[in-house]
Amino acid sequence: MDSGRIRTPRTAPRGARTARVAALAAAALLATVVPSAQAVAAPVPRIDLTVLVVDDGGSAVEAITAELKGSGVPYRRIDLDDPNRPVLDAAFLSDTVDGRPRAKYQGVVLPHETAFGPDSAEHTALRTYERTFGIPQVDAYTWSHPGVGLDYTNEGGWSGVLDGTTAGVTAAGRAGPFRYLSGALAFEDNDPSIAESYGYAGRPRAGYTSYLDVPVDGGGRASLVGEYTADGRRELVVTFAYNQYQRQFRALARGIVEWLTQGVHLGQSRNYLSVHVDDVFAPDARWDTARNCTPGDFDCVGDEGEGADPIRMTVADAQYAAAWQKASGFTLDMVYNGGQGEQWKTEHGGSDPLTDRLVADRAQYRWINHTYTHPFLGCVQDNTVVPWRCATDASGNTLWVGRSELSGQIRNNHNWAVGKGISVDRSELVTGEHSGLRTFPQQPADNPHLAGALADNGVKWLASDNSREPQQRSLGTATGAAKTVPRHPMNVYYNVGTAAEMTDEYNWVYTSRADGGSGICESNPASTCLPAPLPVATGYAGHIVPQEARTALSHVLGNDPRPHYVHQSNLAEERLLYPVLDRVLADYRALFAPSAPVVNPRQKDVGTELNRRAAWDQALAAGKVTAYRIGATVTVKAPAGLAAPITAPEGTRKQLLLGTAAFGSPYAGTRSAWTTPEVLQTSVTLTLPTA
Numbered sequence: 001m002d003s004g005r006i007r008t009p010r011t012a013p014r015g016a017r018t019a020r021v022a023a024l025a026a027a028a029l030l031a032t033v034v035p036s037a038q039a040v041a042a043p044v045p046r047i048d049l050t051v052l053v054v055d056d057g058g059s060a061v062e063a064i065t066a067e068l069k070g071s072g073v074p075y076r077r078i079d080l081d082d083p084n085r086p087v088l089d090a091a092f093l094s095d096t097v098d099g100r101p102r103a104k105y106q107g108v109v110l111p112h113e114t115a116f117g118p119d120s121a122e123h124t125a126l127r128t129y130e131r132t133f134g135i136p137q138v139d140a141y142t143w144s145h146p147g148v149g150l151d152y153t154n155e156g157g158w159s160g161v162l163d164g165t166t167a168g169v170t171a172a173g174r175a176g177p178f179r180y181l182s183g184a185l186a187f188e189d190n191d192p193s194i195a196e197s198y199g200y201a202g203r204p205r206a207g208y209t210s211y212l213d214v215p216v217d218g219g220g221r222a223s224l225v226g227e228y229t230a231d232g233r234r235e236l237v238v239t240f241a242y243n244q245y246q247r248q249f250r251a252l253a254r255g256i257v258e259w260l261t262q263g264v265h266l267g268q269s270r271n272y273l274s275v276h277v278d279d280v281f282a283p284d285a286r287w288d289t290a291r292n293c294t295p296g297d298f299d300c301v302g303d304e305g306e307g308a309d310p311i312r313m314t315v316a317d318a319q320y321a322a323a324w325q326k327a328s329g330f331t332l333d334m335v336y337n338g339g340q341g342e343q344w345k346t347e348h349g350g351s352d353p354l355t356d357r358l359v360a361d362r363a364q365y366r367w368i369n370h371t372y373t374h375p376f377l378g379c380v381q382d383n384t385v386v387p388w389r390c391a392t393d394a395s396g397n398t399l400w401v402g403r404s405e406l407s408g409q410i411r412n413n414h415n416w417a418v419g420k421g422i423s424v425d426r427s428e429l430v431t432g433e434h435s436g437l438r439t440f441p442q443q444p445a446d447n448p449h450l451a452g453a454l455a456d457n458g459v460k461w462l463a464s465d466n467s468r469e470p471q472q473r474s475l476g477t478a479t480g481a482a483k484t485v486p487r488h489p490m491n492v493y494y495n496v497g498t499a500a501e502m503t504d505e506y507n508w509v510y511t512s513r514a515d516g517g518s519g520i521c522e523s524n525p526a527s528t529c530l531p532a533p534l535p536v537a538t539g540y541a542g543h544i545v546p547q548e549a550r551t552a553l554s555h556v557l558g559n560d561p562r563p564h565y566v567h568q569s570n571l572a573e574e575r576l577l578y579p580v581l582d583r584v585l586a587d588y589r590a591l592f593a594p595s596a597p598v599v600n601p602r603q604k605d606v607g608t609e610l611n612r613r614a615a616w617d618q619a620l621a622a623g624k625v626t627a628y629r630i631g632a633t634v635t636v637k638a639p640a641g642l643a644a645p646i647t648a649p650e651g652t653r654k655q656l657l658l659g660t661a662a663f664g665s666p667y668a669g670t671r672s673a674w675t676t677p678e679v680l681q682t683s684v685t686l687t688l689p690t691a
Contacts, residue, residue: 042101045103047629049106049266051261053078054080054111056081059242060238062243068257073265094133108126108130110140111141130233134234149237150205163192182590186248200239202222202223204226208229264634267646269647271596271597273584276565278430278567283311289501311573312344315354315356320575330581333365336413338417368430374432375409378443389442403452410454414426428603428604454475460480460604461607462482465486493505494570496576503534503539503540515529540576545583556584654675655684
C-alpha cells in the first residue's frame with residue numbers, strides 16, 4: 001500500500017480529472033500574471049542622512065547651521081538671496097535609486113513656515129515632499145499664529161523681551177527631544193540696557209504639542225517651542241529670537257537637531273570641560289599694583305628679577321584642592337614642573353611640604369608634563385629691547401634653542417614624575433608659555449628643532465594657545481607627527497593671588513586711558529573697555545567671576561572639547577579659581593539632567609577628538625561619505641580607515657561579522673560613537689529599535 005502518495009481514485013470520471021488539471025493550470029497562469037499583495041507594495045524609501053538648510057541670512061538659521069556643522073551633521077545650504085540658487089522642486093528633493101524612492105534630505109530647516117511664499121510652487125513641492133516621505137521641518141523663528149498651531153498673542157498669550165525670563169521644559173519636552181534638560185531654562189540678561197531676545201508666546205491649538213513654555217498673565221502658560229502636526233506633516237515651531245552664542249539656544253540646540261533628524265544622524269555632541277593647572281610646583285610672579293606690571297617681565301622697567309613675594313601653593317592649598325575635587329566630582333589636570341619644585345626645595349632648606357603633599361595625593365589628579373624648569377623653548381630671546389626679539393648670528397640667522405635642550409627638558413620632567421610614582425602619559429606635553437611654537441610677531445615660525453625633540457620623547461599631543469591658534473595642526477611632516485591641542489586661556493590671571501590684585505590688573509587691561517587704564521582695550525579692535533573701573537573690593541566676585549563663568553560655560557555648551565588653562569597661583573592664597581568653577585558647574589547642573597554629565601577628557605583624548613573631527617569634515621566636504629536609512633536599517637559608507645560619528649536611539653544594534661552588539665555609548669538620552677566597519681565589512685550597518 002502506497003500510503004505516502006495522494007492518488008486520484010480509479011473510480012473518478014475521466015471528465016472530472018480533466019477539469020481538475022485545467023483548474024490547476026489556470027491557477028498557475030494567474031499567479032504569473034497577478035502579483036501578490038507583498039509584491040505590489042511600494043518599496044520602503046531610502047532617506048539620506050543629510051539636512052536641507054534654507055537660509056535667509058538671519059541669526060536663527062545661522063545658529064542651527066552652526067550646531068549642525070559643529071556636531072558633524074551633513075547639510076546642504078540654499079541661500080534665498082542667491083539669484084542662481086537651485087529651485088526646490090520634486091527632482092531637487094527626491095529621485096529613485098536602484099528602483100527605490102529616495103528622499104535626499106532627512107530634515108528641512110526654514111527661516112519660517114512660508115519662506116518661499118505661501119502660494120509658490122516651491123512651497124507646495126516642499127510640503128508634498130515632507131508629507132510623502134515623513135520629513136520633519138524646523139521653523140527657525142516665527143510668530144504665534146494659527147498657521148503654526150498657536151493662538152495669536154492677544155488671545156491669552158504674550159509677546160515681549162525675554163531677558164531674564166525663566167521658561168519651563170514641559171513634560172512632553174522632557175519625554176521627547178529635550179529629555180536631557182532638567183526642566184528650567186533661564187534666558188540670558190547680560191546687559192540690562194540691551195534687549196537680547198524677543199519672543200511670542202502663544203496658547204496651543206489642536207495639533208500642537210508644547211515643549212518649552214512660559215507663564216502668562218491671567219494664569220496658564222504659553223508656548224515658545226513646540227511641535228505642530230497638520231496635513232500629514234510635522235513642524236518644530238520656535239517663536240523667540242536667538243543667536244548661536246546665547247545660552248538658551250545652546251541648551252536647546254541638541255534637542256532641535258534630535259527632533260529634526262528623528263534621533264538618527266551622522267555627527268555627535270558632548271558637553272566638555274577640562275581645566276589644566278599650569279606651573280604646579282613652581283612659584284608665579286606677582287602683579288605690582290603700583291607699577292602696573294609684573295616683576296620679571298621684560299616690560300617691567302626697573303626690575304631685574306621676579307620680585308620678592310612670589311605666589312605658590314601651600315600644603316593647605318593642596319589639601320583644599322583634593323577636597324574640592326571630591327566634593328565637586330571634577331578632576332583637575334596638574335601641569336607640573338618638577339625641576340622648579342627641586343629648585344624651591346634647595347632654596348628653602350631642603351624641605352618642600354607642598355611637593356610632599358601633592359605627591360602623596362598624586363592618584364587624585366591627572367598629570368601633564370610641563371618641562372623640567374619651564375624655560376622658553378623657541379628662539380633665543382634678545383631681552384635688550386621691549387618687546388623682546390629673536391637673537392640672530394652674525395649672518396642674521398635666527399638662533400634657536402637646540403634639540404638636546406628641548407629633549408632634555410621633556411625627558412627630565414617625565415623621569416622626575418616617574419621617580420615620584422606619579423602616573424604621567426608621555427604622549428602629552430605643555431611647554432612653558434607654549435614656547436617652541438610660533439609666537440607672533442617676534443617668532444613667526446616654530447622652533448625647527450621642536451618636532452624632532454617631540455619625536456625623541458614620544459610626544460603626540462602638544463598644547464597650544466587657542467587665542468592664538470584655535471585650529472589643530474601637525475608639527476613636522478613625518479608620519480605620526482605630533483599635533484597641537486588648543487587650550488582656552490581663562491581670564492583668571494597667573495600673576496595674582498588675591499581678588500584685589502586680580503581686579504586691579506583687570507582694570508589696567510580693560511579701562512581706557514582717561515579712566516587710568518592702559519588703553520589696551522581702546523587699541524585692540526577685538527576688545528571692549530569697561531564703562532568705568534571695577535571696585536577693587538567687589539569687582540572680582542561681582543563682575544569677573546560671572547563673566548568668566550559665562551564664557552567657560554559657553555564653551556562647554558558648544559560641543560568644544562578644548563581644555564581651559566589656569567595656573568597654580570589660582571589655587572593659592574584666596575584661591576580665585578574655585579568661585580569660577582563652582583559657578584560653571586552649578587549653572588550646568590541646574591540646566592542639564594544627569595543623563596548629560598560634563599565630560600572631563602584628558603589632553604590626548606581632546607587631541608584625538610579634534611583630529612577625528614578634522615578628518616570627518618574633510619571627507620564630508622569632498623563628498624566621500626554616503627549614509628542613508630531604509631526602514632530600521634542605517635548604512636554608512638566612508639573612506640577606509642575613517643571613523644564616522646553616528647548618533648542613534650537607545651536600543652540600536654551594530655551589525656558585527658557574526659551577530660550584533662549594542663551600538664555606542666549613552667549620552668543625553670541617545671547613543672553615539674566614532675565607529676568604523678567591522679572586519680570584512682565595507683560599511684557600518686545599524687539596526688534601529690522598532691518600537
